[in-house]
Amino acid sequence: MITLHAFGPAFGLPEASPYVTKTEIQLKMAGLPYVKQIANPAASPKGQLPFIEDNGVKVADSTFIRLHLERTHGLDFDEALSPVERAQAWAIERMLENQFAWTTNHVRWLVPENFEKGPAHFFDALPPEQAPAVRADVLRRVREAAFAAGVARHTDEEILYLGAKSLAALSLLLGDRPYMMGERPCGLDATAVAVLAGALTPFFESDLRRRAEAYPNLTAYTDRLMAQFYPDFAWTRDELAAAA
C-alpha cells in the first residue's frame, strides 16, 4: 500500500497543496490503492510535500513520484499521446507549476488578508508562546522563496499580468476538449485541475481568481474534473461568479 504524505484539506480544497493534489489525482488515475497521511514537510527527503512511501521506498517531489509510479507499476499516464503531444504536455505542465503556481502562492501567502484567513491558521495547534514566532518564520521563508523564484520582485499588477497570461494560454490550449490533451485524461490533467482549483477556490479573494472565473472552459473543466476525481468532496465555487 502506498502512503501519500500530505497537508490535508484546507481552503475549500480537498488538499491544500497543488503538488500533493497532482500526485493524489495521479494515484486515482492509476487506480493504485493509497492511504493519505498528514505530514510535516520537514519529514520529507526534500523538505517539501508531497512525498510517498511505496514498499519501504520514499520518493519526494510530484514529478519524481510520477516517474516512480510509471516505472515501478508499469504505467504511462501519457499513453494516448504522440511524442509531440507529450512534449506539449510537459511544456504546459512546466508553465503551470514553475510559473502560474507562484502567482497563486503569492495570492495565498503574500496578500495579508488572505494569509490571515488562510495559511496563518496552519500554526494554530502550536503552543501559544511558540505560534507567532513559527508563523513569522515560515512566512519569511515563503517570501524569500518567492523572491528567489522571481515573482515577489514584481508589483501586484505585474504578478496579475503573469498569472493572467497563463490562464489565457491555458484556456486557448484547452479549447472545447474534455481534457487538456484531448478525449482522455493524461498526467498533465492532474496538474491542471490542481492549480486551477487552487486559483478558483472562493476561500481567497483575488483579482487572479476573477480572471480565472472569466474563462467558462476553465471553470467547467475544473468543476468536471473535481467531480470526477473527488466525488465525495463538496467542491464549490462562488455562486455569483458561476452564474455570471
Ligand SMILES: N[C@@H](CCC(=O)N[C@@H](CS)C(=O)NCC(=O)O)C(=O)O
Ligand atoms: N517541486 C515540488 C514542489 C512541492 C512544494 O512546493 N511543496 C510545498 C507546498 S505546496 C511545500 O511543501 N512547502 C514547504 C516548504 O517548502 O517548506 C513538487 O512538485 O512536489
